[in-house]
């Protein structure tokens with residue numbers, strides 16, 4: 001299957017006496033063409049996209065180059081952008097802010113950086129210290145339990161009896177991304193592969209050892225998505241395999257807005273996918289860029 005990414009392609013459509021220029025600069029996602037709405041650009045590697053649906057705030061971390069922090073030229077910062085208004089502000093008070101998790105049970109956003117875990121304060125738009133002072137936080141996840149992945153050991157810890165303890169099943173392995181689905185299946189990835197642990201079993205089943213996972217998320221229907229360096233994949237249930245649904249050069253993060261619309265990032269920007277008026281035409285064009293005959297057919301369909 002050939003996937004063509006965001007090619008700038010101008011077509012002139014003649015509708016009645018009016019000539020209209022259209023641009024197919026969106027992407028194909030799961031066999032449907034979508035327009036791409038820019039949410040924010042000029043960022044460095046926007047990682048860990050997490051949408052807070054009630055406030056409309058999109059949380060993400062990104063590298064800030066140019067700022068020299070103790071001799072290092074790049075550091076991480078957490079920023080929020082309103083998904084509709086496109087207004088952004090940096091979250092103060094989280095040095096090296098990188099990890100982000102939403103606690104749906106309590107409607108809280110947790111943030112992690114070089115020096116522990118913080119809770120976002122929606123009134124002051126800053127972060128209040130929460131736990132694990134002096135520890136560097138690589139990943140955070142909250143569902144029933146509160147988990148974090150410590151950097152640089154990549155060890156998974158869980159909150160139990162007033163402290164964060166190593167997760168027994170994962171003491172001897174590294175974990176880079178950790179996720180528990182609505183059905184309580186566990187997904188995780190490390191340098192070796194992407195795995196799934198189905199309840200009540202304990203063994204980790206390999207889903208893929210070919211992709212570089214950057215984020216694991218699910219939509220409101222409970223389908224699991226994997227954002228990888230070369231695009232977006234979904235789990236092909238009930239088989240233990242994944243299927244590519246979008247080709248993206250250097251994808252970094254993925255989340256969904258309140259209408260389950262896809263929000264994703266590449267190396268510099270965050271986009272939201274929108275339904276397109278010319279989805280069929282652009283789908284044909286992107287799938288068969290040199291098939292001018294199909295193009296002419298589509299044009300005549302649009303004119304008539």
Ligand SMILES: *[C@@H]1O[C@H](CO)[C@@H](O)[C@H](O)[C@H]1NC(C)=O
Pocket residue numbers: 069070095
């Ligand atoms: C820079 O390093 C010093 C000494 O190691 C440390 O006290 C300080 O907190 C560091 N600053 C930042 C912003 O990380």
Ligand SMILES: *[C@@H]1O[C@H](CO)[C@@H](O)[C@H](O)[C@H]1NC(C)=O
Pocket residue numbers: 172173174175190191192193195204
């Ligand atoms: C990744 O996890 C698998 C499954 O638990 C384990 O076999 C493998 O050793 C882990 N890789 C690393 C680098 O820890």
